[in-house]
Amino acid sequence: MITPEKIEEWIKEVGERPASAPIILQYISNRLRELTDRNEKLLAENIALISGKRVEEYEQRLNHLEYQLELLKRQIGSNLSPEAMRGSDRATADSKSLEVLNILIYRPEGRILSIELNPQSLIDGFNVCQIQGELLLEEEPPRLLVVSSKEEIMSIYTSGRISTFPVASILPITTASDGTPGIIRWNQASLPDEPRGGERLACLMPVSRLPLAEFFVQTSRRGFVKKVRTSMAQSILSNHYIGSGVKLPLDRTFSICLGGKDDHLILVSHEGFLLRLEMTRITSSVEEAIRLGTSDHLVSAFLFRPGFSVLVMTQFGKAVQITEDRLEVGRSLRTKGQTTYSAQRREKGARVVGAGSVNGEDWAASLHQDGQIILYSMANIFASGLLPAQSQLLTFETFLSPMGKS
Amino acid sequence: MSLRVGIDFGTSNSGVAVSDGAHVKILPIDPHNILPEVVKTVLYITRDQQYYIGQEAVELYYRHNVNRVRRFAKKWAGEIDYVGAEIHYVRDIFVYVDELKPGRMLQYLKSALRKVGSASGYEGTQVFEQYYQVVDLIRIYLSILKKRAEGLLLENIDGVTLGRPVKFSDSVEKDRLTEDTLRQAAIAAGFREVSFEYEPVAAALYYEKMLDRSQNALIFDFGGGTLDIAIMRIGDPHKRHLYASGGIDIAGSDFDRAIIQERLLPNFGIEQASHHPEIFELIQAVPDWAALPDLSTPQNRYNLEHAIQRGIAPVRLKTLQSLIFNDLAFSFYNQVESSKIALSDQGATVIELLGKDVNLWELYTRFQFEKDIRPYQVQIEAVLLDTLGASGLEPEQIDVVVKTGGSSNIPLFSNMLESIFGVERVKASHSFSSVTAGLAICARENR
Numbered sequence: 001m002i003t004p005e006k007i008e009e010w011i012k013e014v015g016e017r018p019a020s021a022p023i024i025l026q027y028i029s030n031r032l033r034e035l036t037d038r039n040e041k042l043l044a045e046n047i048a049l050i051s052g053k054r055v056e057e058y059e060q061r062l063n064h065l066e067y068q069l070e071l072l073k074r075q076i077g078s079n080l081s082p083e084a085m086r087g088s089d090r091a092t093a094d095s096k097s098l099e100v101l102n103i104l105i106y107r108p109e110g111r112i113l114s115i116e117l118n119p120q121s122l123i124d125g126f127n128v129c130q131i132q133g134e135l136l137l138e139e140e141p142p143r144l145l146v147v148s149s150k151e152e153i154m155s156i157y158t159s160g161r162i163s164t165f166p167v168a169s170i171l172p173i174t175t176a177s178d179g180t181p182g183i184i185r186w187n188q189a190s191l192p193d194e195p196r197g198g199e200r201l202a203c204l205m206p207v208s209r210l211p212l213a214e215f216f217v218q219t220s221r222r223g224f225v226k227k228v229r230t231s232m233a234q235s236i237l238s239n240h241y242i243g244s245g246v247k248l249p250l251d252r253t254f255s256i257c258l259g260g261k262d263d264h265l266i267l268v269s270h271e272g273f274l275l276r277l278e279m280t281r282i283t284s285s286v287e288e289a290i291r292l293g294t295s296d297h298l299v300s301a302f303l304f305r306p307g308f309s310v311l312v313m314t315q316f317g318k319a320v321q322i323t324e325d326r327l328e329v330g331r332s333l334r335t336k337g338q339t340t341y342s343a344q345r346r347e348k349g350a351r352v353v354g355a356g357s358v359n360g361e362d363w364a365a366s367l368h369q370d371g372q373i374i375l376y377s378m379a380n381i382f383a384s385g386l387l388p389a390q391s392q393l394l395t396f397e398t399f400l401s402p403m404g405k406s
Numbered sequence: 407m408s409l410r411v412g413i414d415f416g417t418s419n420s421g422v423a424v425s426d427g428a429h430v431k432i433l434p435i436d437p438h439n440i441l442p443e444v445v446k447t448v449l450y451i452t453r454d455q456q457y458y459i460g461q462e463a464v465e466l467y468y469r470h471n472v473n474r475v476r477r478f479a480k481k482w483a484g485e486i487d488y489v490g491a492e493i494h495y496v497r498d499i500f501v502y503v504d505e506l507k508p509g510r511m512l513q514y515l516k517s518a519l520r521k522v523g524s525a526s527g528y529e530g531t532q533v534f535e536q537y538y539q540v541v542d543l544i545r546i547y548l549s550i551l552k553k554r555a556e557g558l559l560l561e562n563i564d565g566v567t568l569g570r571p572v573k574f575s576d577s578v579e580k581d582r583l584t585e586d587t588l589r590q591a592a593i594a595a596g597f598r599e600v601s602f603e604y605e606p607v608a609a610a611l612y613y614e615k616m617l618d619r620s621q622n623a624l625i626f627d628f629g630g631g632t633l634d635i636a637i638m639r640i641g642d643p644h645k646r647h648l649y650a651s652g653g654i655d656i657a658g659s660d661f662d663r664a665i666i667q668e669r670l671l672p673n674f675g676i677e678q679a680s681h682h683p684e685i686f687e688l689i690q691a692v693p694d695w696a697a698l699p700d701l702s703t704p705q706n707r708y709n710l711e712h713a714i715q716r717g718i719a720p721v722r723l724k725t726l727q728s729l730i731f732n733d734l735a736f737s738f739y740n741q742v743e744s745s746k747i748a749l750s751d752q753g754a755t756v757i758e759l760l761g762k763d764v765n766l767w768e769l770y771t772r773f774q775f776e777k778d779i780r781p782y783q784v785q786i787e788a789v790l791l792d793t794l795g796a797s798g799l800e801p802e803q804i805d806v807v808v809k810t811g812g813s814s815n816i817p818l819f820s821n822m823l824e825s826i827f828g829v830e831r832v833k834a835s836h837s838f839s840s841v842t843a844g845l846a847i848c849a850r851e852n853r
Contacts, residue, residue: 001672006769013753013771020753020771027756027769 067234068211100149107142108200111189114170124377129182131371141394151206158252159199160244165192202253213258218245219301221254223290227282247286255301268300268355275337277330288334300355312340312355313396317387354396367395410565412845417516417631419444421842422555425850430843436460444838451533452509459550470508471733478502478704544591565599567849571632572653606636608844609810617641621805629811630658637797652793656782658813662742666693668778675722684709698735728763749775750815776818810835
């Protein structure tokens with residue numbers, strides 16, 4: 001900092017050694033230039049503050065944070081309830097209930113089946129239940145989602161409409177108590193928000209991570225992607241609309257996931273093509289990311305977990321594990337991506353039914369042609385490379401074991 | 407035949423040289439340095455107890471530390487017994503330890519050596535899981551120097567002549583204790599024969615090589631830690647005579663401290679924090695290079711953040727916070743030292759420290775520097791005249807004044823010598839290597 005005493009001392013230096021004058025002048029003018037630049041930036045900031053632009057920005061941020069807080073409250077609400085605080089037995093029961101997983105099975109018509117799954121019963125090859133009745137609807141198999149019973153779910157429709165509901169609001173279907181696989185039917189399914197005219201349920205997404213995420217990443221069946229900032233979440237949720245993320249007339253919304261700017265998105269197609277894409281390459285407008293063949297479509301879109309592998313599952317139960325070093329990062333959009341298995345196997349009819357970024361502690365649930373839903377330990381899949389299944393797979397979904405238990 | 411080298415173990419810089427009787431070779435002991443013949447007296451110890459010295463230590467320190475992440479953990483450090491008239495209880499003591507700290511930089515090892523057995527009671531320091539006594543730190547430093555020298559000479563080194571100031575301490579007992587500590591460190595580093603020579607005497611012996619007749623020389627060895635003066639008859643190795651020697655614990659590091667004290671503390675909010683003792687104490691510790699690394703505790707962070715929130719000189723306290731918690735201390739002291747050196751050649755310089763939340767800029771002139779160190783100059787002049795008086799010689803009987811050591815280049819002291827002895831009699835020797843070279847000559851003669 002410059003004080004009058006210091007200036008006096010500088011003048012004395014020049015008085016004693018006139019040769020010092022140019023260098024002092026040089027130092028002061030450099031500093032003055034630097035401070036002028038900084039001053040200009042600060043003035044611009046000040047103008048933004050005075051004009052209220054910053055206030056608006058902060059108000060938006062506050063609204064967004066308030067919404068996120070509301071979501072979190074809903075998730076842990078029962079634990080914080082006065083009853084739970086008063087009664088220790090009740091609190092223990094609640095903490096147990098936290099561990100309950102739900103397998104959600106859903107179809108484009110909006111019907112959702114929920115089956116409770118106690119993590120203590122996570123056993124490799126465990127036959128959860130058998131669905132009776134027609135499995136394929138409009139040639140599409142049901143999709144699976146394994147989530148905690150305390151989750152909040154966002155449902156996305158092909159029109160771009162969204163709605164939210166807690167998992168607990170879907171009445172779980174109890175399977176047979178004697179340990180044999182219970183039989184369930186589609187007429188037992190819930191319909192939390194019936195699709196409106198012409199629209200279909202595209203996917204379900206858990207939203208508890210919303211406060212930690214920076215973007216929604218939306219994908220379409222034909223491999224188009226777009227991202228939306230989560231700071232828009234409040235407006236999206238209040239308007240119940242995020243957009244379809246579709247450009248082509250015959251395309252439709254496939255999935256949504258939550259991510260950050262450093263994440264990588266993995267897209268896997270039915271015919272076994274895979275694309276790894278940096279989040280920074282994805283724009284907020286709808287762009288074609290992976291160029292798919294005319295009969296191909298996406299079957300899985302998820303975020304890559306660094307240090308993990310990608311596991312791709314075919315309908316025959318053959319697992320293809322791709323380690324991180326073999327995952328090429330897509331340098332541009334509109335590419336075919338890398339193949340996950342040989343062209344010969346593709347010609348023989350091998351098709352992908354699901355994929356995920358996993359390690360040996362993860363689990364998977366699969367829906368088979370005979371309607372059975374079976375659990376598999378990822379460690380065993382890694383070891384054998386196969387699912388010991390009697391019938392072909394329709395859907396394959398990976399999930400993290402609760403509290404890291406395997 | 408055993409090989410002996412001379413080692414100048416300086417406060418700021420060190421060096422190793424060897425003599426074959428006809429020539430002296432200063433070894434390029436620090437290949438990473440701009441001047442490979444000079445190695446910084448710094449020791450960097452990593453968490454896995456790897457040791458680095460000189461420029462390599464500096465570079466590694468910067469790479470590992472600046473703007474790194476910290477994680478403090480509370481650890482049990484010991485217990486204290488409280489014994490009263492009717493009460494006795496034991497209390498646990500906990501300290502906060504930065505678990506992610508990759509290494510510890512130790513500088514001014516020679517100053518630490520001088521504190522052994524002194525009132526300040528500096529005996530050693532804890533570096534991660536290991537406690538190092540001062541003798542251990544110097545042993546490590548000397549053993550690396552020895553290993554490097556052996557690598558360059560392709561020969562085992564058995565003996566060393568180490569330089570020492572004329573006075574490690576005013577107390578004869580402490581002076582002996584300090585020399586013994588240095589000797590122990592050298593022996594532990596692998597030197598079987600260890601001898602000592604006064605640093606100014608060593609500088610005189612090197613200067614003697616250039617003489618063809620005997621002269622009365624005053625050696626003014628002014629480095630980073632001490633000023634050492636020797637008045638000698640040199641020129642004929644068989645008729646050398648030491649008239650008198652003297653010295654004082656004032657040198658470059660004191661000037662650095664004076665600059666910080668007089669010019670830079672306002673940048674950290676010392677004026678505004680005068681009514682906030684917890685912050686004031688922190689700022690007062692800034693000139694002390696040894697204290698600064700220990701200030702990065704969670705309590706101090708909390709105090710600073712609290713004061714910033716309360717609006718007590720927020721920009722200046724943010725600068726202080728960044729200095730303490732972003733490991734900028736080493737850069738800061740280096741900047742101050744470089745600015746001081748720059749003022750030997752030019753009339754003005756800028757002390758600048760940039761970093762996260764730091765934008766410190768201080769225009770500093772030679773006029774200001776000389777004003778700040780004037781009290782030291784008075785003391786130095788008194789010691790010089792006392793030593794001259796003790797030699798029984800008059801200023802005009804001194805044929806040559808040989809300046810050596812980095813601080814001897816400061817114009818204030820050059821002018822002082824010139825005004826006492828005359829411009830034509832003041833000569834400059836190699837600032838950083840004349841003592842080293844002289845010690846190599848001593849080592850050769852002691853063989």
